[in-house]
Amino acid sequence: MTSNDGIAGWATGLMETMGAPGAGLAIALENLFPPLPSEVILPLAGFTAGRGGMGLIEALAWTTAGSVVGALALYLIGALLGRDRVVAIATRLPLVKVSDIEKTEEWFAKHGVKTVFFGRMIPIFRSMISIPAGVERMPLGVFLLFTTLGSAIWNTIFVMAGYFLGDNWSLVEGYVGIGTNLVIAAVVLAVLVFVGVRLTERRKGRHADRR
Template sequence: MITEKISEIAVQILDTTGYAGAGFLMALESMIAPVPSEAVMPFVGFQVADGKWNLWLAIGSTSAGSILGSLLSYWMGYYGGKPFVLKAGKYLLLNQHDLELTEKFFHKRKGTWTILISRFIPVIRHFISIPAGIGRMPLTPFLGTTFVGATVWNTFLLICGMKLREQWPVIQKYSHQADIAVVAAILAGAGWFVYSRRTPGKRSNL
């Protein structure tokens, strides 16, 4: 019952930490820490679907966390530059190659729309605030597009979580098949993680 156990642990964590905990996790997600929003927001949706959390407070707290994390990354780039980011990133499992890919993405598509679009792209959304800061992008458009992109993305994942919760009895009925899928996903993710760090030069440029 792997899927059921994972959901129980995630919900227990959110029960304990509340809106602040969800906001903190999303702040980490918007920085360079390996905390994917796809692993946080659906369970926030569970809380809303169960009637434990208010929908608007859930969206507001997680979006505020995303903005705070993005702003901290922006300031790291703005005031510290790339050398400081690389030094500090060692403590947050920063992948330098991913950062370089994000820099290329940002410089090829300079403009406020780049920040907005990046919120929907895996890997890129974790790093995009740093080159925006290094490039001295004006703060107001940066915050505006970050707010819109983060709110839309977080809300989408939250709603997915709510819909998933509604279908949970069906998922439990087929939990064995779901467990196999979860194990396969974990193994695939671990394999990709190892491969991406051993062969960075073979990954395609954005």
């Protein structure tokens, strides 16, 4: 049995026991613990709805509610941490400057709404984007609105895929896995570029000091 078989079994158990609210609970936990893959849980909810285990509208409503609850929890964590703590933690990290955080804040201030909305549809970042929204104290109503809209689109795509694919619902995971790997590769590349730039800046600074 693979790990995803275990996750599918666990999610199936929740849905069999609780119905559509079980699907919502599974997705809320997926937001808090990203290793739980939504690309398994959501199509499985659609498959269950297709077999009559829950209503399709119920599946869509409860999974979206679960997404919002999970995102709200992460938003509150970000709000509790606050800017000062985040800056204090970040400045202890190698190669990170306070100016990096300030630039991130400026960028989020300009593009925060779009980031929250589209971020809900990007693997990996769909959970984590809620934390900087909380740190920056994005108005809660705005955060909830665009989190709900982004989550509803993402969830509907995958629930409907599972609903129409039926017994082949697990095919969704393979296609999403390709996209997830591309996102991971892009993140790794961005980190490498960032580290390279920082190391180059340090070397130039040392040469300037020697002069």
